[in-house]
Amino acid sequence: MKRSSRLLTLVLSGLLLAAGAVPAHTSADEPYEVYNYDMWGEAIPSQAGYTAGKSVSGRDLGAGPMDGPSDIFCDHEKTFYIADTGNDRIIAADSGLENAVRIYDKFIMPDGSETTLNSPTGIFVSEERDWMYIADNQNSRVLVSDKDGNVVMEVKKPVSEVYDQKRTFLPQKVIADKAGNIYVVLNNITTGAAMFSPDGEFTGFYGANRVQPTAEIISNYIKNIFRSDEKKAGMARSVPSGITGFDIDGDFIFTCSQSSTQTTDTVKKLNAAGKNIFADLELAFGDYRPMYDVSNNKLMQSAIVDIDISDDGSINCLDRTTGRIFQYDEECNLLFIVGTKARQLGGFDTAAAVESVDDKLYVLDSAKDTVTIFEETAFGSIVHEATALYNDGYYEEALDPWYEVLRMDGNYRRAYIGVASALLRKGDYKGAMKYAKLADSPKLYDKAFEAYRREFLRRHFGKIAAGTVILAGAAAVLRYRKKRRTAAADKEEKEE
Amino acid sequence: MMDLTQRQWVRHAVTHPIEGFEDMRWKKSGSVRIAFFIVFLLFIGEIFDERLFGFQFGIPYDKTFSIVPYLVKSFVLFGAWVVGNWAVCTLLDGEGTMKNICIYSAYSLVPYIVQLFVNVLLSHVLVSDEVVFINVIRLIGVGWTVILLFSAVRSVHQYSGGKTVFAVILTIAAMLIMLFLLVLFMSLVQQIWIFILSVYTEISYRFRV
Incomplete structure (x- = not known):
């Protein structure tokens, strides 16, 4: 008995060694437990899709320490721009984040005078015009300049009836679309982002959040029908939370809102008309059930502070409370959860901004004053490959990558769905049923079962028809004989 | 006339909704054993209906399995119905004994149980x-x-028909009261148990020191 158990351990440890030796980057050496969600919304262990490679400070860039940086952006030439808020400057760094290329702290106005920044909180570089858009927060302006530091345009507080003049104009984040329209997130405006035409004219607000219909708001709505105007004026108004961050991807603008009390519209995908495409889909971003922090005695409610769209369409949402990046594919299926709240590499204190370039994620921490670079693991790259194929409709081509994903992580639910869809397309209905069951997907199972049933009936139609006829005949004969027997018995009774 | 075996009585009662039970009463038929077997089938049927249903109609939560809800749905509810009906109808000049109420009620559950099993079978043939x-x-x-x-x-x-409706409503009320008291009693027992346990722990600590 003892010997056999020792043999077993030997074999098992050998297997473990072999398993550990093959893939280079699949084992989780992160300073946190990597997890994902299953169909029931319960956290289950998972493989890491990204692993923290290194963290870069201002000193590493040769630009001196940063002070509370709040935004990072990578332009089309793979140059990084970091809004170093506390030092009133913009740092431009090379694509590997090794050296600072240029430090922008002074700009030259069109009339030749010099101007400096005051707490810049947002930076954007447009591909079409090669201009920098800087949200110059404390100067109450958006500075548009070329890459040599010559100011092209200054966007200031709009003089418009739509813009309440009592409110300040403190730009938080800024982006520009292909046409050159400028969108500015302001931290005291809840009616959406301020939108400016390419020549700096205020054109209105864009993409306001909705108010979450809580019980209190609904009851207030009903009460308001009967309230007098004077009373209504004295009531606290219910306003939606403002937009916190955004990113532009082609024709769509993605916004996120950092609110610990509101769960509607935390992440939106807006089209050119400002309509939210995610509005009618029942989507949840961030942790399903907020984690309870024992040491601080509070719930860690997700607060998504920044959003970034990868080149392949993945949506990266940065949650400040938990220090996690939630990566979704373009259909909003959760792919990976990366990061944590920690002092080690891969953990954050106050995560402020996220940026993705190729297969890397860059996260800016405004308390640690560093940029952490996450590299895609082997597992991550294969999931991305399979997801991209799957979302483009190449189910069969995605089959092998999905099998590979399952080999690395048998808990990955999307892979089961992918395999089931591929097998269904291939005509292996029995296999599709098996994998749909493993994926906990009744819808897929239904499709596979319907096809399987159709095929089964077609193949065995002869036998089924013959069986039915024989059974019906036998039943008829039996019934007839029984009837005759009872009739005979009745007759006998009468004769007696 | 009507010389049926106990099993045939079940069929007769179920297939003759108007006079079946009257016939049974007249012939003083009905078996407690069959009644309990039917309730047991109800228990099995409830589990089948939840656990063995076709996956195309939804996948049950299968990380944990607790038998208690199924016990409550079958035995406890049936028991509450029988006791409640007996308690109410004794006050309302009913002629039924506890045994007869149990038998007749169990027999009338048969179509529901048949439906459970038939649907479980069908759910593996039909699509959504x-x-x-x-x-x-x-x-x-x-x-x-x-x-x-x-x-x-x-x-x-x-x-009479009207009085039956009245009795049934009162029975349901009685069932609710009973279940409420049951829950109350259980939580009370729990509290007492916790109290005894904490007293014991306290004393045992004193002795150790």
Whole structure:
């Protein structure tokens, strides 16, 4: 008995060694437990899709320490721009984040005078015009300049009836679309982002959040029908939370809102008309059930502070409370959860901004004053490959990558769905049923079962028809004989 | 006339909703053993309906399995119904004994149980577009059982129609009260148990020091 158990351990440890030796980057050496969600919304262990490679400070860039940086952006030439808020400057760094290329702290106005920044909180570089858009927060302006530091345009507080003049104009984040329209997130405006035409004219607000219909708001709505105007004026108004961050991807603008009390519209995908495409889909971003922090005695409610769209369409949402990046594919299926709240590499204190370039994620921490670079693991790259194929409709081509994903992580639910869809397309209905069951997907199972049933009936139609006829005949004969027997018995009774 | 075996009586009662139970009463038939077997089948059927249903109609939560809800749905509810009905109808000049109430009520559950098993079988043949068949069978099963229960209460106590409705409403109220008291009692027992336990721990600590 003892010997056999020792043999077993030997074999098992050998297997473990072999398993550990093959893939280079699949084992989780992160300073946190990597997890994902299953169909029931319960956290289950998972493989890491990204692993923290290194963290870069201002000193590493040769630009001196940063002070509370709040935004990072990578332009089309793979140059990084970091809004170093506390030092009133913009740092431009090379694509590997090794050296600072240029430090922008002074700009030259069109009339030749010099101007400096005051707490810049947002930076954007447009591909079409090669201009920098800087949200110059404390100067109450958006500075548009070329890459040599010559100011092209200054966007200031709009003089418009739509813009309440009592409110300040403190730009938080800024982006520009292909046409050159400028969108500015302001931290005291809840009616959406301020939108400016390419020549700096205020054109209105864009993409306001909705108010979450809580019980209190609904009851207030009903009460308001009967309230007098004077009373209504004295009531606290219910306003939606403002937009916190955004990113532009082609024709769509993605916004996120950092609110610990509101769960509607935390992440939106807006089209050119400002309509939210995610509005009618029942989507949840961030942790399903907020984690309870024992040491601080509070719930860690997700607060998504920044959003970034990868080149392949993945949506990266940065949650400040938990220090996690939630990566979704373009259909909003959760792919990976990366990061944590920690002092080690891969953990954050106050995560402020996220940026993705190729297969890397860059996260800016405004308390640690560093940029952490996450590299895609082997597992991550294969999931991305399979997801991209799957979302483009190449189910069969995605089959092998999905099998590979399952080999690395048998808990990955999307892979089961992918395999089931591929097998269904291939005509292996029995296999599709098996994998749909493993994926906990009744819808897929239904499709596979319907096809399987159709095929089964077609193949065995002869036998089924013959069986039915024989059974019906036998039943008829039996019934007839029984009837005759009872009739005979009745007759006998009468004769007696 | 009507010399049926106990098993044939079940069929007769179920297939003759109006006079079946009257006949049974007249012949003083019905077996407690069969009644308990039927309730046991109800228990099995409830589990099957939840656990063995076709996956195309939804996947049950299978990380944990607790038998208690199924016990409550079958034995406890049935027991509450029998005791409640007996308690109410004794006050309302009902003629039924506890034994007869138990037998008649159990017999009237048969269509519902048959529906459970038939639907579990059907759910492995149908796809989700054809869910209407399952719903119709369920509706028939439940409706039939309700009619049979009504008829059972009426004939076991020899009531008029109006009085039966009244008795059934009172029975349901009695069931609710009983279940409420049961929950109350259980939480009380729990509290007492915790109290005894903490006293014991306290004393045991004192002795150790």
